[in-house]
Amino acid sequence: MDSRIVVREYARLTTAKLPSNTLDEAQVSPSAFAWLCELMAGYRRSGAQLMQLEGRQCLRLDSYVGVLESPCGQVIEILPKHHEEGDCEAASRQLLCKLIASLLDTDSREVDEAGLQLYQAPLAEWVMRQFLRALEQLFKRGLRFDYQRIEEEQRFLRGQLDVVRQMRQPPGRDHYFQIRHDVFLPDRPENRLLKSALQLVCEATQDSDNWRLAHALANLLHELPASRNTEADFRQWRDDRLMAHYQVVKSWCELILYRHMPLAVAGDYRGISLLFPMEKLFEDYVTRCLRASLQAGAHLTAQVSRHSLCVHQGKPMFKLQPDLLIEQGNSCWVLDTKWKKLDSSDREGKYGLSQADFYQLFAYGQRYLGGKGELVLIYPVSRNFTCALLPFEFDSALRLHVVPFDLDKEQLLLADSSLPINSLVPALA
Structure with a gap:
């Protein structure tokens, strides 16, 4: 049985014998299956749905992506279900790496220097490579004493x-x-955290280049103690001007030490196990692309919560929190992102749209736009959804646009032609 398997969102994991593993179905060891069941139960109690149990021998993954490493050593890499089945897994892995880099707000120049387009290692090794290269650059600029x-x-x-x-x-x-x-x-909180993350990388990496670089850097920190209290040291991490060159490595350090992620697998077994909700990755990536490309005078606010659905006994109840709010002068647009594949030819099936999402956007329109204006639902582009649907009219004054976003080209696709992101505001006006 393979020690490393690669699947994608909503894949089926089973202990039953399979002719061969695919991106949508793979065989795992009984011990890894039991560990996944325990993991699923633990996070279900905290409200996170990682996967679903289907019978005694099968698990169905949810919309979380990343990598899981079981105590028995089996590594399960979960990629986005964005490219079609015939596409190679390298394209999906490259997309996931780009989304993670965006989530950590890493400078694109730094990512290019790290070889994002060329590095084809599994996700966990890629994360460790980014940390090691950022730490190497930090050493060249000098540690803070x-x-x-x-x-x-x-x-x-x-x-x-x-x-x-x-x-x-x-x-x-x-x-x-x-x-x-x-x-x-050099014994200060920032350096102690870097030492802790570096120790974890030295123990976990299986890549020869990562192993050599990790141990070379470890020799430079051999006299420095590791962090004894990760949370306390992160609270003491300084972000002033003298520590500005630490900001890039801080993101990767937080990622490895299970603090910066939307969801991280952490417990008695401390392998490199990282999970991300694809909805969050997609939302953050769209937000960053739009914010970087809006025209002058336009302002974008993420996760705004100015209004509530109703007022009870003088206090607001049920916060209304759209993903994005774009304002330009007296004009305002409400945008929401959804990680789901649509089919623009399936009119009878309502294109795969959710009625609950429409209720949600209608409420946003009433509270944020006063019942007059433009709402936008953004979905990922796919083979069956390559251009915007015709507008949905709540009434003559309030319309909803359903628009695809191309993650590879980083642009919204409106009507029958591609429209650059920086033309978003005048296009909706």
């Missing part, structure tokens, strides 16, 4: 004499000095 107060007993004077402790010394120890002084050391 800080003064640490040291209190000790010595035969010589150094720094400041602790008069109180010196006077309390027993007879016969007059030749020892109780002193305190400052030492310029």
Whole structure:
């Protein structure tokens, strides 16, 4: 049985014998299956639906992507279900890497230098490679040191004499000095966290290049202690001007240490296991692309929550929180993203649209637009959904546009032609 399997969203994992593994169905070991069942039960209690149990030998994955590593060593890589079945898995992996880099707000120049287009390793190795290269660049610019107060007993004077402790010394120890002084050391919260993440990478990586680079960097940090309290050290991470060159590596450090992700697998077993909700990755990527390309004078706000559905006893109830709100002068547009495939030819099946989503957008239109204006639902482009549907009219004053977004070309596709993102606002006006 393969120690590493590659599937995609909503794939079927089973312990039954299969002729061969595919992107939509794969065989896992009984121990990995049992671990996945425990994982599923744990996150179901906290409200996250990672997968569904289908019989005693089968699990159906949900819309989470990333990589899982079981205690028995089997690695399950879950890719987005965006490209068609005939496409190679490298394209889906490259898309996922791009979405993760966007989620971490990593500079595109840094990603290009890291070889995003060429590096074809599994997702976990790619994440570790980004961290190691960011850490390598940090070493070239220099680690930040800080003064640490040291209190000790010595035969010589150094720094400041602790008069109180010196006077309390027993007879016969007059030749020892109780002193305190400052030492310029790299032992600070940021560096301790980097050491902890680097130790995890050294233990987890299976890629020879990553292994060599990780151990070379570990030798440079061998005298530095690892973090004893990850959460406390992250709270003390400074973001001032002198620490600006730490920002890139901080994102990858948080990712590896299970703090920055929308959802991370963490427990007694600390393998490299990373899971992301595709809805969140898609929403964040669309938000970043639109914000970077809007025309002058337009302002985009994500996850705005200015209005509620109703008021009860003088207090608002049921917050209305659209994904995106674009404002330009007196004009306003409400946009929402959905990670779901549509079929523009399936009129009888309502194109795959959800009635609940339309109720939601109608409520947004009433509260945010006063019942007059334009609403936009953004779905990923697919083979059966390549251009915007004809507008849906709630009434003569309020319309809803259903628009595809091309993740590869980074643009919205309106009507019968491709429209650059920076033309979004005048197009809806």
